[in-house]
Amino acid sequence: MVPVADGGAAAAVELEMTSEQVGRWKTVVGTVAGMVPPGAVRVLVHGADGEGLPAVFADRLAAHLRADGHPCRRLADASATDAGASEADGDATLDEGAADLAVLADGPRWRAAPPGGEWDVVVWLRTRSAGRDDRDDERGPDVVVDVDDPAWPVIRHVASRLAGDGSWHVSESQAFFAVRAATWDTKFGDDLPAYAAAVREIGLRAGAVVLDAGCGTGRALPALRDAVGPAGTVIGLDVTSQMLVTTRQRGRATHAALVLADARRLPIAAGAVDAVFAAGLVHHLPDMSAGLAELARVSRPGGTLAIFHPSGRTALAARHGRALRPDEPLAASRLEPLLAATGWRLDSYDDPAHRFLALATRQERWHGAQAQVTGR
Numbered sequence: 001m002v003p004v005a006d007g008g009a010a011a012a013v014e015l016e017m018t019s020e021q022v023g024r025w026k027t028v029v030g031t032v033a034g035m036v037p038p039g040a041v042r043v044l045v046h047g048a049d050g051e052g053l054p055a056v057f058a059d060r061l062a063a064h065l066r067a068d069g070h071p072c073r074r075l076a077d078a079s080a081t082d083a084g085a086s087e088a089d090g091d092a093t094l095d096e097g098a099a100d101l102a103v104l105a106d107g108p109r110w111r112a113a114p115p116g117g118e119w120d121v122v123v124w125l126r127t128r129s130a131g132r133d134d135r136d137d138e139r140g141p142d143v144v145v146d147v148d149d150p151a152w153p154v155i156r157h158v159a160s161r162l163a164g165d166g167s168w169h170v171s172e173s174q175a176f177f178a179v180r181a182a183t184w185d186t187k188f189g190d191d192l193p194a195y196a197a198a199v200r201e202i203g204l205r206a207g208a209v210v211l212d213a214g215c216g217t218g219r220a221l222p223a224l225r226d227a228v229g230p231a232g233t234v235i236g237l238d239v240t241s242q243m244l245v246t247t248r249q250r251g252r253a254t255h256a257a258l259v260l261a262d263a264r265r266l267p268i269a270a271g272a273v274d275a276v277f278a279a280g281l282v283h284h285l286p287d288m289s290a291g292l293a294e295l296a297r298v299s300r301p302g303g304t305l306a307i308f309h310p311s312g313r314t315a316l317a318a319r320h321g322r323a324l325r326p327d328e329p330l331a332a333s334r335l336e337p338l339l340a341a342t343g344w345r346l347d348s349y350d351d352p353a354h355r356f357l358a359l360a361t362r363q364e365r366w367h368g369a370q371a372q373v374t375g376r
């Protein structure tokens with residue numbers, strides 16, 4: 001165990017962490033630091049207030065920015081009411097040296113009183129147990145970091161203006177799902193009949209080529225193999241190696257060829273698959289539009305896309321302790337145009353409590369040119 005010491009406002013938080021957990025914190029803080037625009041910028045870290053984590057996170061972010069040569073002022077929560085008169089690491093006012101200064105604050109008082117009227121970058125540390133007010137804030141922040149396990153922070157959302165090429169998604173998805181792989185089936189194993197029923201509805205023919213994109217522990221693979229028969233091809237693809245290891249341990253590798261890859265850049269030739277099964281994947285992609293377009297690229301014209309989840313959207317949102325929002329990307333009103341712009345035609349949409357299943361057909365004449373809209 002590596003004791004982690006923090007100075008200043010963070011001293012109250014004592015995190016005893018393994019070297020792997022220390023590395024995770026460094027990755028997350030470094031990744032967020034890389035997203036902070038250069039020059040004068042105001043950054044607020046908030047959420048999970050009861051844990052004192054915003055102060056720890058803001059301290060580390062400030063240290064990282066300074067080490068990168070970005071001048072930085074760290075505002076303590078207590079200084080908010082004085083409008084910056086007693087910052088944690090200096091006595092200059094907020095106006096001085098503002099040309100390239102990053103100003104970092106945490107805590108509820110700064111949140112309500114942004115210097116200069118607004119925050120340029122808002123980082124929200126999310127916990128599942130946060131009060132409803134905090135949960136509702138999920139819409140606003142530029143960066144959402146899951147700190148349900150404070151020793152294992154994971155970035156779950158980045159506003160498109162800060163996301164760059166989206167490379168953050170791979171390490172963060174792996175970090176999120178790797179620690180869940182071993183217990184995934186224990187938690188969700190009862191859902192297997194729902195997968196089999198969804199696969200039957202796709203109407204796969206014997207001998208077909210089907211891709212399970214984001215296959216996880218391979219829960220759909222036996223049903224997909226049954227559907228295409230021994231002459232067919234089943235590819236189980238996931239970006240998290242621990243998920244594929246669990247797939248093998250469950251004996252499901254006998255049903256499919258397993259591939260470790262990013263579904264946003266598939267190592268599959270254009271038009272090579274007859275159907276794509278995507279369970280719990282597309283809404284995890286930072287740019288859903290680009291992800292759907294990539295699935296369309298590898299599908300033959302007339303091929304099928306099944307977007308599935310073994311619970312309906314309302315039920316899933318409730319399980320995560322939040323209400324369903326009308327503008328979520330899997331809402332029919334958003335999904336249909338998104339699919340149409342990315343090479344698909346929505347054929348059916350079913351969203352009762354026990355499952356979500358949207359079936360789409362790959363457009364005959366689509367060459368990728370329309371894939372410009374964003375899914376966020």
Ligand SMILES: C[S@@+](CC[C@H](N)C(=O)[O-])C[C@H]1O[C@@H](n2cnc3c(N)ncnc32)[C@H](O)[C@@H]1O
Pocket residue numbers: 173174177213214215216217218219237238239240243261262263264278279280281284285
């Ligand atoms: C919610 S889980 C669903 C797993 C499985 N489909 C199921 O229904 O049990 C999402 C899966 O997508 C994978 N994933 C996330 N982003 C991915 C990406 N860009 N490329 C491939 N897999 C990804 C994760 O590693 C995880 O296994």
